[in-house]
Every structure is written in C-alpha cells, then in structure tokens.
Amino acid sequence: MQRTRCLVLQKQGFIVLSLLLLVVVLSILAQGIIYIVKQQAKTQQEYIRHRQIAILGTELLSVAVAQDNRENLQNQIFQEITLYPGAEKIVPQIIVEKRETLPLRAINIAIKYKDATWKMQQLSIEPPGGTLHSIYNNLLYSDKEIIGELPEKLLPKGYPLSETMPQIDVKGYLKYKSNPLPSALTLQDLGLLGRLYANDSGSSSGSYVIKANTIIKGNGILYHNNPIEIGEGTSSTGKLWLICNDEIIIGDNVNLKNVFLYANGSISIGRNVNICGIIISAGKFQVGEGFAMRGDKSVLEPFSTTCYMN
Amino acid sequence: MNSKKGFILLEITIAFMLMCLLFATFYQSFLQMAVSMRKIYDDVELNRVACAVMATVESEIMYGSQQVILQENKYGSRIVCRHIGPKRTVIFYCSNVAGTMQKVVVYKSTQIAGRPEGINPLSSQLVSAEKFRVEKIDGRTLRLEMELKIVKTGRRKIFIEVIRLCNGHVV
Numbered sequence: 183m184q185r186t187r188c189l190v191l192q193k194q195g196f197i198v199l200s201l202l203l204l205v206v207v208l209s210i211l212a213q214g215i216i217y218i219v220k221q222q223a224k225t226q227q228e229y230i231r232h233r234q235i236a237i238l239g240t241e242l243l244s245v246a247v248a249q250d251n252r253e254n255l256q257n258q259i260f261q262e263i264t265l266y267p268g269a270e271k272i273v274p275q276i277i278v279e280k281r282e283t284l285p286l287r288a289i290n291i292a293i294k295y296k297d298a299t300w301k302m303q304q305l306s307i308e309p310p311g312g313t314l315h316s317i318y319n320n321l322l323y324s325d326k327e328i329i330g331e332l333p334e335k336l337l338p339k340g341y342p343l344s345e346t347m348p349q350i351d352v353k354g355y356l357k358y359k360s361n362p363l364p365s366a367l368t369l370q371d372l373g374l375l376g377r378l379y380a381n382d383s384g385s386s387s388g389s390y391v392i393k394a395n396t397i398i399k400g401n402g403i404l405y406h407n408n409p410i411e412i413g414e415g416t417s418s419t420g421k422l423w424l425i426c427n428d429e430i431i432i433g434d435n436v437n438l439k440n441v442f443l444y445a446n447g448s449i450s451i452g453r454n455v456n457i458c459g460i461i462i463s464a465g466k467f468q469v470g471e472g473f474a475m476r477g478d479k480s481v482l483e484p485f486s487t488t489c490y491m492n
Numbered sequence: 493m494n495s496k497k498g499f500i501l502l503e504i505t506i507a508f509m510l511m512c513l514l515f516a517t518f519y520q521s522f523l524q525m526a527v528s529m530r531k532i533y534d535d536v537e538l539n540r541v542a543c544a545v546m547a548t549v550e551s552e553i554m555y556g557s558q559q560v561i562l563q564e565n566k567y568g569s570r571i572v573c574r575h576i577g578p579k580r581t582v583i584f585y586c587s588n589v590a591g592t593m594q595k596v597v598v599y600k601s602t603q604i605a606g607r608p609e610g611i612n613p614l615s616s617q618l619v620s621a622e623k624f625r626v627e628k629i630d631g632r633t634l635r636l637e638m639e640l641k642i643v644k645t646g647r648r649k650i651f652i653e654v655i656r657l658c659n660g661h662v663v
Contacts, residue, residue, distance in 0.1 A: 199503065199504075199507040203507060204515075211525065211529070215528075215529060218532055218533070218536060219532060222539060225539075229543050236554065237656060240658045241656070243658075370606070371577075371579060371580065371604050372575070372577030372579060373578045373579045374577065375577050399577075399578040399579055400576065400578045419578075490555055490659075491555065
C-alpha cells in the first residue's frame with residue numbers, strides 16, 4: 183500500500199518536472215522575442231523622434247526667418263507639443279539674438295529633448311559697424327598711409343583723411359562661429375558652406391594661413407583675431423568676407439572676386455593682385471605693382487548663413 | 493545509494509520523453525512560433541537597413557545640399573546632391589552587386605573635385621533593394637519610397653519618407 187502511494191507521488195513528480203522544463207524553454211523563447219521587439223520599438227521611436235524634432239525645428243526656423251524679414255521678430259515660447267509614439271512632450275522656443283555693434287541677428291530654434299537641447303540656427307550679418315556706416319561710402323578705405331600707386335577713383339573720399347576710423351569691436355563674431363577656420367584640406371574637399379568660420383579664442387594665437395594656389399569656392403565669412411595670410415596664386419569664386427582684428431597680408435597673383443576685406447590693422451597686397459569688392463583697413467594700406475581693383479558694393483549686403491544644427 | 497542515482501536518471505529521461513511528447517503534440521504551434529520569430533528577426537533587419545539608408549540620405553539632403561537633381565537608372569531613381577560646399581557631389585542610387593544579377597543594394601557615391609570617386613554600399617548584401625524611387629513633391633520636398641527584401645526568406649517591406657531641404661531646392 184505504501185509502495186503504490188510512493189509510485190503515484192513519483193509519477194506526479196515526472197509530470198511536474200517535464201512541465202517545468204517546457205515552461206522554462208517557452209519562457210526563454212518568449213523573453214527573447216519580447217526583448218528583440220522592445221529593442222526594435224525603442225530604436226524606431228528614437229529614430230522617429232529625431233526626425234520629428236529636426237523637421238519641426240527646420241520648419242519653425244524657415245518661418246521665423248521669413249517673419250523676421252517682414253517684421254521685428256521677438257523671443258517666443260510655443261505651447262507644449264506631444265510627440266507620438268511615446269507621448270513625449272517638447273516645448274520649442276524661438277530665441278532671437280541681436281548684436282547692435284557688429285551688427286548681427288541670430289535666429290535660433292531650441293528644442294529640449296531628454297538631456298540635450300537641439301538648436302537650429304541662421305545668422306544675418308552686416309559688415310562691422312553696419313552697412314550704412316560712413317566708411318562704406320568708399321570702395322577702398324584706409325585712414326593711415328597708402329603706399330603704392332592707386333587710381334584716384336579708388337582713393338578714399340577727402341584723402342588724406344583728417345579723422346581716424348573708430349576701431350570697431352569685431353571680437354563678438356567668435357560667439358557666433360559655426361565652424362573653426364577651414365584647413366587647406368577642408369577648403370580643397372568641401373569649400374565654404376555659407377557659414378561663419380572662426381577659431382576659438384584659445385587656439386587663435388597664430389596667423390591663419392591660406393596656402394598658395396588655393397581655390398576658395400563657396401560663400402563664407404572667415405574671422406580671425408590674429409593676422410590672415412593669403413598665399414600667392416589664391417583665387418575665390420563665391421561671396422567671401424575676410425574680417426580680421428589684426429593685419430591681412432595678400433600674396434602675389436591673387437585673384438579675389440566678390441570679396442569684402444576688413445582689417446582692424448594694416449592690409450598689405452602683393453604684385454599683380456586683382457580684387458573685386460570692398461577693402462577697409464584701420465591701419466596703413468600697402469599695394470604692389472600691377473594692382474587692379476573693381477569696386478562692388480553688393481558685397482556689403484547682409485550675409486545670410488545657411489541653416490544648420492548647432 | 494546506487495538505486496537512488498538510477499532513479500534520478502530514470503526520472504529525467506521520462507521527463508524529457510514527456511516533454512518531447514508535449515512538443516510533438518503542439519508541433520504546429522511551435523512551428524508557428526519559430527516562423528514568427530524568423531519574421532520578427534527579418535523585420536528587425538529590414539528596419540535597421542532602412543533606418544541606416546534613410547538617415548544617410550536625409551542628413552545629406554536636409555542640411556548639406558543646395559541642389560538636388562533627380563535622375564533615373566535601370567534600378568530606380570538616382571539622387572544627385574550638389575553639396576553647399578561647391579566641390580562635393582553625392583549620388584544615391586541602386587545597382588546590382590558585382591558578379592550577381594539578383595542582389596541590388598543602395599550605394600552612396602561621393603565625388604570631390606580633383607579626387608577619385610568613392611563608392612560605398614549603404615545596405616548589406618543580405619538585403620536586396622527592390623524599389624528605390626524618389627518623387628518631387630515641391631521645390632523643397634522629396635518623397636522617397638524604398639522596398640527592401642531579405643534575399644534568403646523573401647520577406648519584404650516598403651518604407652516611405654518625406655524629406656525637406658533646408659538650404660537648397662529640387663531641380
């Protein structure tokens with residue numbers, strides 16, 4: 183009697199154990215599937231979210247820029263937006279920054295998502311002091327000594343000048359740079375991307391040198407605190423602003439079109455140089471033989487950078 | 493002592509047999525489960541490849557292109573992106589993998605003036621691009637439709653994205 187009872191108990195043990203094994207195997211499979219699906223859903227959600235934020239930011243920026251052209255745009259905080267899937271909430275903001283001294287307008291769209299803030303930016307930059315500044319009535323301006331032969335029509339109005347040009351603070355450009363000054367390789371591979379280029383104040387101790395025979399393509403503003411040197415044989419094709427808080431040295435046989443040269447120091451130009459644009463120097467202006475210049479005030483029109491994510 | 497050890501072995505064997513019996517009884521369900529797992533795995537792979545392709549195409553077009561030109565080739569559309577940097581052109585297109593006729597993958601060709609062209613595949617050879625079609629919605633918007641297929645199992649899926657150009661226009 184006791185033996186039979188023992189066998190029944192053992193049989194129950196077989197069934198329980200086999201079912202347990204089966205449940206373990208099935209649960210491992212189910213866990214695997216759930217894990218894969220969850221991971222996939224998470225990845226998809228992040229991908230969709232990033233696209234949503236990028237598209238929203240871009241559209242808001244284009245609307246903000248258009249509105250700013252019509253009227254004076256102010257800072258705005260939009261209503262909370264719920265993004266699906268995930269029902270996550272974001273609050274887009276329009277931040278308008280103005281620098282009257284440069285002058286410059288920066289339109290930013292900031293969207294905070296999780297721990298990071300997505301920032302899309304577009305700048306509208308006028309020449310230092312503003313397009314309407316009296317120095318821009320001249321095609322070429324230097325309030326100190328002009329060394330070399332220049333046609334009379336290029337000389338500043340009322341030359342030799344009795345007043346000196348007020349030093350305009352151009353260091354503010356550093357805050358709005360999107361990229362460091364392009365290397366020779368970047369200029370070779372990409373050209374300029376319609377942005378404001380400057381080096382961090384810590385890394386801008388030396389001169390910025392554009393090596394000989396470089397072809398600068400594309401539009402851009404290059405700002406440097408220290409001297410800018412342009413190697414011989416260099417040429418440019420797009421709209422180029424070279425703004426320097428020091429001196430600008432241009433080598434022989436350089437050909438720059440659509441260029442705005444601004445230096446808070448002197449400007450020195452080599453032989454057989456051809457320039458189309460405007461030259462402003464707060465120091466002395468020295469020019470080599472064979473210099474040809476065609477004034478073009480269209481380069482002074484405000485420079486609108488491309489829209490980019492900062 | 494010996495009897496006890498034998499008993500455990502017997503118990504495990506019988507349990508294993510019972511498990512096999514249960515497995516055989518519910519064979520269809522298990523098979524369905526395995527098929528579903530395979531489908532999930534394929535979908536994950538298709539989504540992964542689609543995300544990689546779409547993200548690359550979108551990042552190039554959205555901020556980096558000042559002009560996008562749409563062309564056609566044997567396998568669908570060719571997207572020619574003239575970069576804001578005037579020396580760089582990127583082309584997205586489909587073509588068959590060298591040496592095979594069936595496997596078609598999405599390629600990215602980067603051309604920099606004065607340098608040899610660089611071509612990289614964006615999708616793996618396990619996945620075939622059955623359709624790669626781009627339509628112009630307006631001067632600044634594109635609709636990209638892409639159908640991907642797992643070569644081994646034939647599982648396929650269509651992906652559609654709308655891409656806006658921030659700094660350029662569509663020709």
